[in-house]
Amino acid sequence: MTSTGPTSEAATQWMAVGNCNNHPPAVFFPSDGVGVEAAKKICETCPVAGPCLEYALDQRIDHGVWGGTSERQRRRILRARRKGEAVVTA
Numbered sequence: 001m002t003s004t005g006p007t008s009e010a011a012t013q014w015m016a017v018g019n020c021n022n023h024p025p026a027v028f029f030p031s032d033g034v035g036v037e038a039a040k041k042i043c044e045t046c047p048v049a050g051p052c053l054e055y056a057l058d059q060r061i062d063h064g065v066w067g068g069t070s071e072r073q074r075r076r077i078l079r080a081r082r083k084g085e086a087v088v089t090a
């Protein structure tokens with residue numbers, strides 16, 4: 001997912017090859033669970049899902065589907081990382 005905000009170019013180069021470049025941005029900011037699943041499906045085959053997820057976690061991005069995760073999943077990951085726990089996102 002493309003984003004705005006202060007960050008280095010190197011940290012966001014992966015955005016240029018994300019699967020979301022072939023879809024309207026609104027797809028990745030769904031308003032319901034069906035939309036979240038549809039967006040996550042697109043992320044499943046994305047070659048840069050890893051960096052995308054780490055970017056969203058690092059930037060504390062609250063909204064949208066990033067790296068194949070929902071907002072709730074990212075909150076869970078961050079919480080678990082703070083506690084030093086492993087998290088399964090699937």
Ligand code: SF4
Pocket residue numbers: 001002015017018019020021028042043046047048049050052053065066067068
């Ligand atoms: S993982 Fe999803 S949101 Fe991230 S770049 Fe790929 S398609 Fe876009």
